[in-house]
Amino acid sequence: MDALEKFRAETREWLEANCPASMRTPMKEGEEPWGGRKAVWKNPDSKIWMERMAERGWTAPTWPKEYGGGGLTKEENMVLQQEMRRIHARTPLMSFGLWMLGPALLEFANEEQKKEHIPPIVRGEIRWCQGYSEPGAGSDLAGLQTKCEDKGDHYLVNGQKIWTSYADKADWIFCLVRTDTSKKHEGISFLLIDMDQPGVETRPITMISGASPFCETFLTDAKAPKKNLVGELNKGWTIAKRLLQHERAMISGMGLGGGGGAGPGIEQAAKDYIGEENGRIADPSVRDKIVRQKMDSQAFALTMRRSAEEAKAGQGPGAASSMFKYYGTELNKRRYELLLEVMGIQGLGWEGEGFSEDELTTTRAWLRSKGNSIEGGTSEVQLNVIAKRVLELPE
Amino acid sequence: MALVLNEEQALLKETAEQFFQEKVPVANFRKLRDSKDENGYDTAVWREIANLGFAGIMVPEQYGGTDFGPVGLGLVLEQAGRTLAATPLISTVLLAGSAIQQGGTSAQRQKYLPLIASGEIVMALALEEGAHHNPCAIATKAEAAGDNFKITGKKVFVLDGHVADVLIVAARTSGGPKDTSGITLFLVDTKNTDGLKITRTHMADHRNAAIVEFDGVSVPAANVLGSVDGGWDVLEPALDIGRIGIAAETLGLIQQVFDTTVDYLKERKQFGKVIGSFQALQHRAAELFCEVELCRSVVLEALSAVEERRNDVPKLASLAKARLAEASRLITNEGLQMHGGIGMTDEYDIGLFMKRARVAAATLGDANFHRNRYAELDDY
Incomplete structure (x- = not known):
């Protein structure tokens, strides 16, 4: 048996033993496993399934092991996906951390930032949201105005974000902020902000579908330590x-x-x-x-x-x-x-x-x-x- | 599965590209048209195509072919489509060649396949009888008379019919006018055959087609291709290969029109600016780009399916044929419009591409035919 087939056999066996029965049924409304500090587990099996998969790093199968990922090769991941499909296993974790922020951190963040932020994404402990659009910056995203000032040991952020998906349920926000008003694209930085502080307030927006997946996010003297800047100052647009x-x-x-x-x-x-x-x-x-x-x-x-x-x-x-x-x-x-x-x-x-x-x-x-x-x-x-x-x- | 070319295929593509660009540019096609060339294709070019092994690309090595496979042939046709090269590739290599390979007796294979591979024979499929492709609606009759069959009826839009040495004729030996069973294919020599009348028709694309009339044409039973009443089993797979081939040619055509149009947008100035800087045109060009990319994917997938002898060939043939028919209409229309007045002139090539696109779209089933078939194959 070659290595990949061995991996398949082991994976199949592990999935059989660890994937709860209710997690082998189509996803039900309200049972989506978004994780995070405020997670609500309508079906407790969702939590068990997420944690078991996260334990192996299989919520982020191809990410490096040193940051909690599965460290799988593309081929191994393909086998894992096939085996999960075979038993109709639900996705163990849905998250903007997995889909958007994580890949960007792996590419642009420093070692300390990777160690601090990637493992909690993989484990579903921290739920992220994306602070990009502003009332005055939609298609012209680079026209964003949220002000970020250097206060010595920290940044002070003031402004408003909009269309922040699930901001009311998120723990942290990755934000585009303006750190230089004299330039457009070259005056934008990429900042990580803990939302658990008085300076961050969210307000859901009711959409035409009746649902409220998006929020307005108000940043009023919100603080972020300087280590939360990803990449160089004013180079956030690339990220x-x-x-x-x-x-x-x-x-x-x-x-x-x-x-x-x-x-x-x-x-x-x-x-x-x-x-x-x-x-x-x-x-x-x-x-x-x-x-x-x-x-x-x-x-x-x-x-x-x-x-x-x-x-x-x-x-x-x-x-x-x-x-x-x-x-x-x-x-x-x-x-x-x-x-x-x-x-x-x-x-x-x-x-x-x-x-x-x-x-x-x-x-x-x-x-x-x-x-x-x-x-x-x-x-x-x-x-x-x-x-x-x-x-x-x-x- | 292979939507990306391997090294061998990439090399073939390069050879074909160089050949058609250098030896068979659009100027070559114009010369045939303007001189009202009797053959309607360049016989010297056809010999070169055979020498390069392109005519034998689907023919097994034992019959003198190169057996490079359908993906290879698709690459050649795509390049031919870029320069409007008129060749008997579709009639002879795709349609006749695959029908003989599929349904021919060993004697028939021995006789015809080497001639196809070497480019020494031109063959044509005499199938259509009306304004629309309707392959089982066959009224042309073949009646058994001793060891022979007598064929009576009229075929239209026979590609390369007036230059063909041998015709493959679909005639009804039993069944009702729309039945798939009861169709029989015959190999009919065009030389010295009594009761056969071939009239060249001049189509808008200036390629070859003909009306072929049969007035009690006598054909020996040994010339049946496939089985009596069972011609559909040979015909349908050959038609699918022909459809995919035309889609591949059309892919080259739309790519050429698209590239030419984008170049023109970057060069033509009005209001003191190149017109390609206007968003109204940029967005339309971007949409055409997406369309070309989708077309490339379906053509490659259809060719791969033939190569791998998959059972979704019919569905993919209809997908490719329908999509390329629609896309070529859109892209030639938009391309002409973006060229403005100059696009309306005969001197400019885009009109030639538009005319070829429409004839290619109607050949072996237009988009309506193939959408209907695609649904039927999925049972809805």
Whole structure:
């Protein structure tokens, strides 16, 4: 048996012994394992599963062992993912620390910062949120104004962030702050701030879907020790951009249907809600729209795979993340529009009797999907990036 | 699985690129068109293509081919698409070649495959009968008469029909007009055959097509390709390979139009600026870029599926054909618009690409046909 197959056997055995039965079922609303100091464990198995996986570093399988990661090779990680899929294991930990901050810290932070911040991310002990956008700095992110002053032994921060996902549930915030007002991009720094202090206040924003995943975050004389500056002073924009790539990669994956829950495909939904004739969706125009959607989706999935293979082979377009962010989110929005069209009035319920839980979830998810092409850089910004960086069209 | 080229394939791509750019540029195609060339393709170029081994790329080595495989052929077709090179690759190598390999008796293989690989024969598939691709709607009849069959009917849009040495004719030997069973394929010599009338048709893309009429054409039973009534089993896989080949050619076409358009955006000045600095055009160009990238992925995947003999070839053939048909319409339309008035002139190449794109899109099933098929294959 070669090493990888041995690893597979051991992994399978360990997963069998350690993955609780309820963690082998599709994720339920409210059971998402976000971790953090304020974590609420609706299903106690979620906590057990997260801790067992974290113990091995398998919440961050490919991160270095010295920072608590699993230290797995790409191939080993692929085996782990396959084995987890085999038993339908839920993801043990969801977190912006894992998806966004961690990769940036590994690349840009100093040794002390890595030792301090990465292990708690892996263990799900600290929940992070992202302090990027401001009321006056959306697409023009580099126009941000949150003021950060050097007070000798610490930084003093004043300003307001907006669209901070789950800020009300987070423990720490990674922030872009202005440390030089005479320059735009070169006056931005990347700062880590503990939210457990009087100078940090959060206020949830109710969205069109009825949910409040985003907050306004007010920083009023918030303090951060100087060691919390990641990278050099005024060089935060480089880190910010890299982190945005991770964020775009995360959001673009939604185009593949990850955002809408599993279950039967849209073609089955059409047969159920519209009816069928001779095994075909009864309405030919809806059927054609569904084929287009599925073709787009398959073409997109193949392109994601090609890009991954090219990256492995050391080729490939650098600004690919913008293409995926643009296409993936637009695709996801179209998918929900089509799903709603297929479901008729059953896709338009808000709450209460007359609708199944899945139907109500779809309505809310349709509304939520509208944000996909706004957050993490709007579709228009992505098209700008492609035009300028890939096609090299002039200003 | 291989969406990235290996070293051997990368080398082949380079060879093909150099060959078509240097030996068969668009000027070559214009010359054929302007001189109303009788063959409609450059026979000297075709010989060179055969010498490079491109004609034998799908033919096994035992029959004199290079057996480089479908991905290799796709790379060649893509490069041919970039310069609008008119060759019998689709008719002879993809359609006839794969039908004979799939359904031919050993005698038929021995006879035809080496000739295909060496470029010494041109073959054509006589299939279509109406304005739209509808491969099982066959009214052309073949009736058994002793050891022979008598074929009667009319075929249209027979690619390379007027220059073909041998036709593969799809005729009905039994069944109703839309049944897949009851179709039989025949190898019919175009020389010295009584009752056969071939008329060249002039299409907008200035490539070769023909109307072929059969008035009781007598064909020996030994010329049946595949089995009597079972021609569909040979025809359908060959059509899928043809569809994927056309998608590969179209990929080269859209890449060329896209690149040319982006270059033009960087060069043309209006209002004192290059027009590529206008966001209205930048965003459209960026969208076209995404479309080209998606097209490249589906074509590569479809070619790989053929190479690996996977069972999702039909679905991927329809995906590739439909996507490339739609994308080529969008990209040639947008490319022409962004070129402005100059794009409307015959002197400029973009119109030639647009005309080829439309004919290629209609060949072996347009986007509507393939969307319907894609859904049928998934049972909805």
